[in-house]
Every structure is written in C-alpha cells, then in structure tokens.
Amino acid sequence: MSKNVSQAFDKLLLHLSQIERERNGQIIAGSPNERKFRYVRDCLCNFTQTIMKQDFSTLTFDDIDRCFLQKYVNHLNGRNVENKLQKLRRVFREANVDTSVFDCIRIPAKLESDFLMVDHKVIEKIESMNRAKLTGKEELYIDLFLIGYYTGGSTINEMASLKVSFIKNGYLYCRRNASENIAIIPLCSDALHIIDKYQSMCFDDYLFPIFTHKHNSPEQQLGRIKRISELTNQTLRKVSKMLKLENAITMGMTKWIFIEHLLLNEVPYEKGSSILGMLY
Structure with missing residues (x-):
C-alpha cells in the first residue's frame, strides 16, 4: 500500500x-x-x-x-x-x-527576472516621494523597505529580531538567516534617521516596531513576520503605481539593488561581503 x-x-x-x-x-x-x-x-x-x-x-x-x-x-x-x-x-x-x-520532468525556461530591471534610481524616487497619500502604517512599511536596502538587503524576518544592543560604534550586527553569518553593517544617516523615528513605538528593546507584547511564541512571531511582509509588498505595489515605475517592486529586491549599487561604485569585495554577511 x-x-x-x-x-x-x-x-x-x-x-x-x-x-x-x-x-x-x-x-x-x-x-x-x-x-x-x-x-x-x-x-x-x-x-x-x-x-x-x-x-x-x-x-x-x-x-x-x-x-x-x-x-x-x-x-x-x-x-x-x-x-x-x-x-x-x-x-x-x-x-x-x-x-x-x-528525473524526467521538464521545467519551462524562466524569463529574465523583473528585479534585474530595477536599479538604484528606484530607491531615490521612494526616498523623495510625497507621502501625503500614505497611512501611518504604509509609511512604516516603506521605511522597512528602505532600511532593508540601507542594511544590505535585510529581510523582515532578520529585522524583526534586531535589538538596540546590536548597534555598536555605528555598526549594526545582524545574523543573516540564509547563511547564519553575522553581517557587519555601517549605518548611514538615513538608516539612523529611520531607527530614531520609530524607537518610541518599539516594544521592549527591539529596533523596529514589528513585534508587540502580543507576539510571545515562535508561532505568533512567524505569523507576524509573514503578515508584515505581505503588507509591505502590498504597499510597495501601491507605491509602484503612484511613482509609475516600469516594474512593481518587492521587499526581496533590496538585496539585488544593493549589490548592483556596490558593483557600480566599485566597493571592495571584502567590505561588500561583510555587509551582506558572506564572510565566516
């Protein structure tokens, strides 16, 4: 049977x-x-x-x-x-x-991914956009997208567990989920501004207002991360239409936009790898 x-x-x-x-x-x-x-x-x-x-x-x-x-x-x-x-x-x-x-399954050839058509100019447009038509929560989701970019493509999952104590001498120490390596990320002024902006809204000593007092168990926290990720991408689709972008943007694009920016600016491999968490 x-x-x-x-x-x-x-x-x-x-x-x-x-x-x-x-x-x-x-x-x-x-x-x-x-x-x-x-x-x-x-x-x-x-x-x-x-x-x-x-x-x-x-x-x-x-x-x-x-x-x-x-x-x-x-x-x-x-x-x-x-x-x-x-x-x-x-x-x-x-x-x-x-x-x-x-072994015999045929996988159709993939089309080139849309994120390859998205460059750093998208970040600049979002940074300077008029936020008057966004709700407070939508503004948070856009800021999570930007902080994800500023920190080398950090995911909502990675950002959710970050705490104030993980910042030392202007650097953020973040464990990357994919590799389990520690990324050492220099915090630019834009990143520090977003962190300061939401500190009064954060539960306990978390760096961002993702978890609240209601999210105690791992199951509740995973559910919260999934929900925030969905709402962030939903807001990004709205912003893509507002800015008349050629391709809709998603949270997952931050890492690739960041890598492209590193390459265009000829950032040394060792420095880029440290930010991305590629070094052991």
Whole structure:
C-alpha cells in the first residue's frame, strides 16, 4: 500500500517544529524551513484539489507519477519551481519513496527576472516621494523597505529580531538567516534617521516596531513576520503605481539593488561581503 503524502508532510513538519536553534542570543524553537515546507504542502494541496480534483488527504506517492508532476510544474508557471520540487523531493526521501519520477520532468525556461530591471534610481524616487497619500502604517512599511536596502538587503524576518544592543560604534550586527553569518553593517544617516523615528513605538528593546507584547511564541512571531511582509509588498505595489515605475517592486529586491549599487561604485569585495554577511 502506497504511503500517504499528507501524512508524510505532517511528520516532517512536526520534526522541523521541534528543532531548537540559537538566534541573536535567544533559543528559538522551530526550523525556518518549517514555514517553507508548509508553503510547499499548501501549494501541492491547492493543485491537487483544484486542478486534479482529488482530495489531498487521500493523495499517495503512487498518485504523483510523471504525468501528475509535469502538470504540477506547468501549473506553477515558473513560480519558484526548482525550489518547490527540491523540497517535494525531500519529502519523498523522508518517506523512503523512489524519487526517479523527478528525473524526467521538464521545467519551462524562466524569463529574465523583473528585479534585474530595477536599479538604484528606484530607491531615490521612494526616498523623495510625497507621502501625503500614505497611512501611518504604509509609511512604516516603506521605511522597512528602505532600511532593508540601507542594511544590505535585510529581510523582515532578520529585522524583526534586531535589538538596540546590536548597534555598536555605528555598526549594526545582524545574523543573516540564509547563511547564519553575522553581517557587519555601517549605518548611514538615513538608516539612523529611520531607527530614531520609530524607537518610541518599539516594544521592549527591539529596533523596529514589528513585534508587540502580543507576539510571545515562535508561532505568533512567524505569523507576524509573514503578515508584515505581505503588507509591505502590498504597499510597495501601491507605491509602484503612484511613482509609475516600469516594474512593481518587492521587499526581496533590496538585496539585488544593493549589490548592483556596490558593483557600480566599485566597493571592495571584502567590505561588500561583510555587509551582506558572506564572510565566516
């Protein structure tokens, strides 16, 4: 009898939720991969039920044959396909199921990413834009985008746990989620202005008003980060229309705009790597 896919996901998610790790001096329960695998499960569930017209709770690994998987890839339409397939393949391995079905899957060629068409001029336009039509919360989301850029492409997830004590002698020390390395970031005057602007609104000694007294558990904090990220990107879409930008901007673009700016200004590799958290 073939194994159940939903149950295999549940088993892996439970394991990931119980992993403990140290981050910025605190012990946090749950692997950051838990949210990513949960998202992959939800995408597969949506496809199974809406396109294949099958109850996801009854889906088995035998059901995911070459035809099923190719339809799934086509359905994703280039949306982070390789990453989703990589994680689904891991679920197969964790369940001790043959992964050869992935070998013959054709992934359509990706179009050039929009973020390559976005340059530093976008930052300048946002810095100087008229904010009269933005709400207070929307203004915060725009400032989070800007501080993300000023700090070398910091994500909402990374910024959420930053505290005042992480600033020393004009430098911000931030652990990068992707590499677990510590980025050493010189704080420009624009970054310091944003930090000062929101200090009175911050809970405890956090650097930014992302968490409140309501967000005590890791689950609540992850939910808050996801919600703020969604609202930030929603606001950025609004701003893109207001500024009549050629491409809509997202929070994820800050790192690439920052890297392009480093290259254009011929910033030494060692300095750029330190800001990005690429050095061990």
